[in-house]
Amino acid sequence: MKFLMLVVAGGAEPGEADQPGYTIEEWLDETERRGVRLEGDRLLGVGDATTVRESGRLVTDGPFADTKEWIAGYDVLDCADMDEAIEIASKHPVARVGAIEVRPFWSG
Amino acid sequence: MTGRDAVGEAFRAEWGRIVATLIRLTGDWDLAEECAQDAFAQALVRWPADGVPERPGAWLTTTARNRALDRMRRRAAEAARLRSIAPTVSEEAPAPAGWEEDPVPDDRLRLMFTCCHPALPMEARVALTLRTLAGLTTTEIARAFLVPEPAMAQRLVRAKRKIRNARIPYRVPPAHLLPERTSSVLGVLYLMFNEGYSASAGADLIRRSLCAEAIRLARVLVDLMPDEPEARGLLALMLLHDARRPARLDPGGDLVLLENQDRARWDHAEIEEGVRLVAASPGRGPYRIQAAIAACHDTAPTAADTDWPTIAALYGELARLVPSPVVELNRAVALSMAFGPAAGLAVVDELAAEPSLASYHLLPSVRGDLLFKLGRYAEARQEFERAAALTRNAREQGLLLARAAACVPSGRGA
Numbered sequence A: 001m002k003f004l005m006l007v008v009a010g011g012a013e014p015g016e017a018d019q020p021g022y023t024i025e026e027w028l029d030e031t032e033r034r035g036v037r038l039e040g041d042r043l044l045g046v047g048d049a050t051t052v053r054e055s056g057r058l059v060t061d062g063p064f065a066d067t068k069e070w071i072a073g074y075d076v077l078d079c080a081d082m083d084e085a086i087e088i089a090s091k092h093p094v095a096r097v098g099a100i101e102v103r104p105f106w107s108g
Numbered sequence B: 001m002t003g004r005d006a007v008g009e010a011f012r013a014e015w016g017r018i019v020a021t022l023i024r025l026t027g028d029w030d031l032a033e034e035c036a037q038d039a040f041a042q043a044l045v046r047w048p049a050d051g052v053p054e055r056p057g058a059w060l061t062t063t064a065r066n067r068a069l070d071r072m073r074r075r076a077a078e079a080a081r082l083r084s085i086a087p088t089v090s091e092e093a094p095a096p097a098g099w100e101e102d103p104v105p106d107d108r109l110r111l112m113f114t115c116c117h118p119a120l121p122m123e124a125r126v127a128l129t130l131r132t133l134a135g136l137t138t139t140e141i142a143r144a145f146l147v148p149e150p151a152m153a154q155r156l157v158r159a160k161r162k163i164r165n166a167r168i169p170y171r172v173p174p175a176h177l178l179p180e181r182t183s184s185v186l187g188v189l190y191l192m193f194n195e196g197y198s199a200s201a202g203a204d205l206i207r208r209s210l211c212a213e214a215i216r217l218a219r220v221l222v223d224l225m226p227d228e229p230e231a232r233g234l235l236a237l238m239l240l241h242d243a244r245r246p247a248r249l250d251p252g253g254d255l256v257l258l259e260n261q262d263r264a265r266w267d268h269a270e271i272e273e274g275v276r277l278v279a280a281s282p283g284r285g286p287y288r289i290q291a292a293i294a295a296c297h298d299t300a301p302t303a304a305d306t307d308w309p310t311i312a313a314l315y316g317e318l319a320r321l322v323p324s325p326v327v328e329l330n331r332a333v334a335l336s337m338a339f340g341p342a343a344g345l346a347v348v349d350e351l352a353a354e355p356s357l358a359s360y361h362l363l364p365s366v367r368g369d370l371l372f373k374l375g376r377y378a379e380a381r382q383e384f385e386r387a388a389a390l391t392r393n394a395r396e397q398g399l400l401l402a403r404a405a406a407c408v409p410s411g412r413g414a
Helices: A024-034 A082-091 B003-026 B029-050 B056-082 B108-115 B122-132 B138-144 B149-165 B178-197 B205-224 B229-242 B268-279 B286-298 B308-321 B325-339 B341-351 B362-373 B377-390 B394-405
Strands: A002-009 A037-042 A050-053 A058-061 A070-078 A099-104
Touching (some): A002 A082, A024 A082, B003 B056, B003 B122, B029 B056, B029 B149, B108 B122, B108 B178, B122 B149, B178 B205, B205 B229, B229 B268, B268 B286, B308 B325, B325 B341, B362 B377, B362 B394
Antiparallel strands (some): A002 A070, A037 A070
16 A cells, blocks of 8 residues: 655754654665665755646745745655554654654555 | 343443454444444344344344345445446355354454554544444434534544545554554543543533443453553543542532542442552553542542542652643642642742643642642732633632632731
8 A cells, every 4th residue: 555755844943853763774774675665755945846726827936835844855655554654654764853744645 | 131121231232342343354344333233223123022142242243244244245246237247246155254253353452443543633533432332323422522413423434534545454553552552542531531521410411421431441441451551540540530420510510629529429339449450550650640649539538538648649650750730730739738838839839930831720729729828818819810810710710719809817807
């Protein structure tokens, strides 16, 4: 079952990053070893974001939502169930300083 | 016992077990509920006429299971017809694996864990638990939580959809997840209990029955997780609170403070059971400690006999385990009862800077009481007035203002 993992950065207080946990390399190693990550990437900053609405009639600069938190990257997971997806997401280093949103794919 | 009574009794005892088993077999929550309902409807017709079966639970499970099998076969046949694929699925197709086992394992634990999964919103966890495990109808749950029925129905539909779409697993979590998930289950049951406990005397009966449902489910949990001391702690805590319910409200429906309650009206059987459970739950966890505190209150013959030094020590333990300013405030009250108002005030003063308590009316209310007892009337008056301004409960506000007005050195009053 496929899940999209949205890596949400921002919103953290300084110092919160000091908790122990996986580095991104360790996370990538483990997800590869277990075969649960199909693809993923980091995105350029919100300064390079463009939002298109109403079939392109309304094009604005910036992300779709203007908040302190922004989508910094994504991963596509293939997991047995929600518990496995949560476990993988919780090990991602950004989970310690930001948030990870896990969403199941429409088509399963 | 009449056939009808027997069905009622079986409903309370067997509903959750049957639904849990059918969800495991069919993977379809709605189908499971419908077939369980059908089985009880059949029992209502058959038992009064044919007599109550020897093993009512087995009869109901088999009936519900056959009904589910029937409906799944029919569904498959219809699907096949729609696709015009011949031949249609045989009526005698063998049951899928797991359907014929006897005795049926108890699936209620996995149902509890799935209903209380942290990926579901809290209100949905409570509602789903009441629907699938306790067998309350959507109408009853809506009434119990003072929510319009369509909204509650929506909540249940959404939760079931998320379980299906996000593939929330139907199982008892593996060992490494168990502590966190267990605490979610316990939290849901405790919330359910507190909803019922906070209901006023005039409230809908179904609202008050939430306490009984929570206690019943906690008993099931204790049975199914005999090695989980916090489950026993929670059951004890609920029983020890529930025991005081008959004396908690005056005839006008207003709260009676613990110290003024008629202890003869407490439920002593519940107290005995709660105390026994506390004694039988070694080690310390938040529920066990709270249960031990409740046991101290419940076993004091009069309010003056309360063992405040022990209660203060227990709150200290609780604060170390789950640091919270509200726990600290309770500890301050216990300390003042055990060792005098000055001991309590020292702790309360430390809490004054706590931002999360800035609008919590009990903080100035407790501080005012301690200052009053110390004869610092002007300061006490200010605190009571501040507390009165912070509470939204008109009756409480009246009481606080009366206390503020009484803050006059004796002999100099009007």
